[in-house]
Amino acid sequence: MNLELAAGNIYLDGWGLVFTPTTLLMIFVSVLIGMFVGAIPGLTANMSVAVLVPLTFTMDPAVAISVLAGIWMGALYGGTIPAVLINMPGTPADMMTTLDGYPMSRRGEAGRAIGIGVISSFTAGTFAVLILGMFGPALASVARNFGSAEYFAIAVLGLSVIAFVSGKSMSKGLAAALLGLLIGIVGRDIMSGQPRLTFGEPQLLGGFEFIAIVVGIFGLSEVLEQIFKRQHTLAPKPQRIKNVLSAFKDVWPLRWVLARSSVIGTVIGVAPGAGPTIASIISYGTQKQLSKNPDQMGKGAPEGIAASDSANNAASGGAMLTMLSLGIPGDALTAILLGALVVHGVQPGPLLFDNEPTLVSAIFISLLLANVGLLLIGLFGARYLARVLDVPKPLLYSVIALACIIGTFAVRGSAFDVMVMLAFAALGFVFSRLDIPKAPLVLAVILGPILEENLRRMLQLNDGDPLAAGQTLVTSPIAAPILLLVLVLFCLPVVRSMRQRSKAKKAALAAASESPAPATAKEQ
Amino acid sequence: MTLTRYRNVATGVALALLGGGTLWAVAAMPWDRPPAIDPALFPRAIGFGLILIGLVVAALGAYALRSGATTAEDAEGVPIDVEIPEELLAEHGEEQTDWKLALGLSAAIAIYCLTAFQVGFLTMTALFVIAVALLLGHRRTPRGYISLVIFSFIVTAAFYFGFFYLLGVRLPRTLLP
Numbered sequence: 198m199n200l201e202l203a204a205g206n207i208y209l210d211g212w213g214l215v216f217t218p219t220t221l222l223m224i225f226v227s228v229l230i231g232m233f234v235g236a237i238p239g240l241t242a243n244m245s246v247a248v249l250v251p252l253t254f255t256m257d258p259a260v261a262i263s264v265l266a267g268i269w270m271g272a273l274y275g276g277t278i279p280a281v282l283i284n285m286p287g288t289p290a291d292m293m294t295t296l297d298g299y300p301m302s303r304r305g306e307a308g309r310a311i312g313i314g315v316i317s318s319f320t321a322g323t324f325a326v327l328i329l330g331m332f333g334p335a336l337a338s339v340a341r342n343f344g345s346a347e348y349f350a351i352a353v354l355g356l357s358v359i360a361f362v363s364g365k366s367m368s369k370g371l372a373a374a375l376l377g378l379l380i381g382i383v384g385r386d387i388m389s390g391q392p393r394l395t396f397g398e399p400q401l402l403g404g405f406e407f408i409a410i411v412v413g414i415f416g417l418s419e420v421l422e423q424i425f426k427r428q429h430t431l432a433p434k435p436q437r438i439k440n441v442l443s444a445f446k447d448v449w450p451l452r453w454v455l456a457r458s459s460v461i462g463t464v465i466g467v468a469p470g471a472g473p474t475i476a477s478i479i480s481y482g483t484q485k486q487l488s489k490n491p492d493q494m495g496k497g498a499p500e501g502i503a504a505s506d507s508a509n510n511a512a513s514g515g516a517m518l519t520m521l522s523l524g525i526p527g528d529a530l531t532a533i534l535l536g537a538l539v540v541h542g543v544q545p546g547p548l549l550f551d552n553e554p555t556l557v558s559a560i561f562i563s564l565l566l567a568n569v570g571l572l573l574i575g576l577f578g579a580r581y582l583a584r585v586l587d588v589p590k591p592l593l594y595s596v597i598a599l600a601c602i603i604g605t606f607a608v609r610g611s612a613f614d615v616m617v618m619l620a621f622a623a624l625g626f627v628f629s630r631l632d633i634p635k636a637p638l639v640l641a642v643i644l645g646p647i648l649e650e651n652l653r654r655m656l657q658l659n660d661g662d663p664l665a666a667g668q669t670l671v672t673s674p675i676a677a678p679i680l681l682l683v684l685v686l687f688c689l690p691v692v693r694s695m696r697q698r699s700k701a702k703k704a705a706l707a708a709a710s711e712s713p714a715p716a717t718a719k720e721q
Numbered sequence: 722m723t724l725t726r727y728r729n730v731a732t733g734v735a736l737a738l739l740g741g742g743t744l745w746a747v748a749a750m751p752w753d754r755p756p757a758i759d760p761a762l763f764p765r766a767i768g769f770g771l772i773l774i775g776l777v778v779a780a781l782g783a784y785a786l787r788s789g790a791t792t793a794e795d796a797e798g799v800p801i802d803v804e805i806p807e808e809l810l811a812e813h814g815e816e817q818t819d820w821k822l823a824l825g826l827s828a829a830i831a832i833y834c835l836t837a838f839q840v841g842f843l844t845m846t847a848l849f850v851i852a853v854a855l856l857l858g859h860r861r862t863p864r865g866y867i868s869l870v871i872f873s874f875i876v877t878a879a880f881y882f883g884f885f886y887l888l889g890v891r892l893p894r895t896l897l898p
Contacts, residue, residue, distance in 0.1 A: 255888050368781065372736050372774045379743060379767050386760035393760055394746050417830070425823040429857050591857035592869075595850045596876055598826075602834055603846075603880050607890040612838045619834055623827075631732050649763045656757035663756060 207330050211559030214259050215566065223256075224563055227264040228570040229578075231271020232278075236585045237593070238285040238428070242272035242473075243415040243530050243636075248597065250408055250537045251604035258541040259556050263563030265534055266517070270322055270567050273473060273509050274575055277314035277502075278583055281307055282438070290473035290509040293481040297494065297501030304497055307437065308579070312444025313451070313499050314506040315575030320448075321459040321507030322568040325514020328463050329521070330561050333550070336522040340547040343523075345651040345658065346669045350676035350683075351525050352648040355469030357683045359528070359637045367687075369633045377641025378648070380405055387650055400613045407536040408608045410642060413618040414635050415529070416601040418625025420594050425626070429590035438580040447499050454484060454503045462508035466515020472528030472636070473509035480508030514564065521545050521557065525644070529636035532643045540608075730786065733779025740771025825856050841897025842885075846877040 214220070234245035245268050253261035276287030281298035294314060301310040340347075356374045383394045384404030395401040423429060448455075458480040465476040484504035485494050494501045516527030517534075524546030526532035538545055543556065550557055574582075605618040628635050652666075659665035670676050743764055750761035833849040850873035855861070859869055885892050 252883070252888070366778075366781075368774055368777050369732075372732075372771070372778060375767055375770045375774060376739075379739075379764075379771070382763055382767070388758060389760045391750075391760045393764055394743070396746075421823055421826060424826050424857065425818055425820070427817050427819050427822070589859065591854040591859040592850075592872060594857060595853035598830055598853065599846065599849065599876065599880060602830070602837070603884050606838065607884045607888060610891050612834075612893075615834050615838070619831065622830075626823075631728055633732070645763075653757050653762070656755075661755040661757045 207334060207554070207558045207561050209558065210555045211259065211557070211562045214257070214555060214559040215263070215562045220260050220263070220563075221566065223260055224263050224267050224566050225570040225574070227267030228271040228567055229574055231268035231273075232275035232571075232574060232578075232582050233271075233585050234268070235272030235275025235287045235291075236278045236582050237588075238279045238283070238287055240272075240423075240597070241288045241415065241419065242269050242276075242290065243411075243533065244419045245269075245272045246530060246533050247408075247411040247415040248600050248604055250411070250533065250540075251607045253537065254540065254608070258538065258543045259559035259563065261541055262534060262538060262560050263567065265537055266513070266560070266564055267567040267570065269530055269534075270318070270510060270513055270564075270571055271574075273513065274315060274318045274506070274571055275582065277311060277318070277506055278579065279586060281310045281314065281502075282583060283586065290477050290512075291505070292474065293477050293505035294502055296481070296505075297496070297498045300495075300497030301499070301502070306497070308440040309443050309447070310497075310499075310502055311438060311579045312441040312576065313447050313502045315441070315572060315579070316444055316448055317451075317455055317458070317503045317507040318510040318575070319568050319572040320455050321462055321511035322514060322571065323565065324459040325463045325466065325511040326517075326561065326564040326568065329514050329518045329564070333518055333522050333557070333561070336518065337547040337550040340523050341551075343547070343675070344673075345655040346673045346676040347679075348523075348525075348647060349651040349655060350670065350673070350679040351469060351523060352644045352651070354679050354683055355525055355527075355644055356637065356641055356648075357686050358469060359472075359634075359640050366632065369631075370637050373628070373633050373635065374637040374641045377638035378645040380410065380638070381642040381645030382649065387646065388653060400611070405617055405642075406605075406608060406611070406614045407642065408540070409605050409614040409618040410621050411533050411536065411639055412601050412605050413621025413623075414625040414628075414639060415533075417598060417618065417622035418629065418635075420598050420601070421622060421626045422629050424594065429594060438583055441576055441579050447503075451500060451503045454500045455507050457487075458484065458504045458507040459511045462511025463515040463518075465508070466512030466527055467518050468515075469519055469525055469527050472516065472530070473512040476512035476515075477505045477509040480504045517560075517564070521549060521560070522547060524549075525647070526640060529639045532640050535643055727782070727786070729782030730779050733775045733777070733782055735775070736778060737772045737775030740768045740773075740775055743768035743771060822856070826853065829853055829856060838893050839895060841895045842892055843877055843881060844897045846880060847873045850876050 215224075230249070231242070231245055234240050235242060246265050249268055250265065253264050256264065272288055273290055276291035277294050277298065278287060280286045280291045280294040281302045284295050284299040286292045286295050298310045298314070301307065343351075359370070359374070379394075381404070383401055385391065385402055386393055392402055461480045461483060462473070462476040465479060466473070481494075481501060481504050484500055485491050488494055488498075488500060490498065512528075513530075516531045519525055519527040520531040520535055524535070524544065526535045535545055543549065543553065601618065601622075602615055606612065606615050608614060625635055627633075628638070655666045655669060656663065659669060670680060747761040747764045747768070750759075752761075754761075756762050829849065829852050833845055837845040837849070851869055854869055854872075859865060884890050
């Protein structure tokens, strides 16, 4: 594999595709749209991308993925604005930003806090994209030698990690993943062509339309959830935004925080299953441990905002690395992007770097430009973006619901898909009520067919012998450690719970032996 | 907390039933095929998995109900070893919910989905925007009504132009415009 050639391609080839007035405008507009949606509390980055996917179907694949990635990055940054101004994260990934952003805003430093958020998002986002450019071709080159065993193991890891980290209960995360696998197998069997779980419905022979699933789960169900929780009645008065550019003075003192959080975010983004929310939490936690003034964190420390905002944006680039190089989505959002690419006739994976180097390069360049757009719009447009908080919610939610319904219809011009979307919206709402995470389901819908295809191919290669297939798995230098990691992941909560119980028992015994025995009636 | 645990038991039972349903749905497929070419291999594995995980969820819920033990679900946040500061958790007060409004919105959405592509896209879309905005508390003053009607026309035109004109999606022939 000629890595230099691949690297050269990725930096240069796509300029012709991206550097047109229309594409540049599309990228900047998409970042702006993402920021607006992200700035509305309750509307997540997943939702904004899912709802807007159908609008990209007539675009060139490179432009489409750039637009969607622009919306994604814009939404992640946009979430910083309400986090700072009204103490409500626009997206879950901005949860940690509220801790220091809001106290700064209360001190009259809202502009500085938002400026730090923009600069951190830009720095980390650019870093992660450069990592994608550097390691994407190399990872794809390694992945080119992957067989069924390796792909099977990576898919299992992705499902396990997301089931483990995306909710309070691992069993519910696993249940969501199993439901996703079940939904993913509806339709004709990939090998025999036999219909499975279609119940005689011809429209299900091709399976559920993926876009209908994600729009239902992340789009319409979120609208229902917001209304159910009466979020539309909240009318918080945000603080005024001034002196956003003053944040540049903070960049040098925060350089190590930015560097560390960018690395943490990228690494967590690369790991299949984790995502920007986890990246932001871990980065904030790490910063608190390493900070010279840990007591100040949570009370308006700029390093808290830098740690949180840089990690969540870096995670997006990291997740793109896994998605483009391996064809395995790193989180729910890259699963949506992967689904959108497939609709465009592009199959992410190692061969993408060989077959469509110009497209990969265009995606890489667009991501860099999206980060530049994020910096410019974020710095100079923050005070106008904040006005989105004044938009009457009843009107806003009616438009979002319409976008979900019409967008789903537009995919194939099918009213059946709209009904499927409605059913998944209901399922998403039920999931929220039962504390079942949604991300494992969406990821499993994409990973299910990969898992099944590679499992059965592995069995075929071993003459249908499950033991021999198992041997292939445990002797593979890549699949074996990955599966071991999966095993550790499942054992970890059990071990931790046993240790906690034993600690609690010891503490109870110690407390009982230290406290004086209660006086009995006889003694009295 | 108790309600959550009852919900967990019910969720577990529902999952196990779904697993059973999956096994029933593929029961007609032969069992004697080699696994590599067996289309029922994966559905059966998922069915058994759902039954197993359903039983685990139900058992954990039932155990927590009986013993009053604290489980991971009683805690806030994600199950990773990162301390979530108390200030953040303190923000989560008593949740205010409105079932009636959620059901009303669901009904409006369902009616719109059933009629928009059968009765008339433009008419039903404009009506949908007005109905949902009023349902969600848009101000009911003469000025509010006028602005809402204008808004609904603009939104309907924007969606029609964006999706059916620019993207070229074919709209079915209907009775009303």
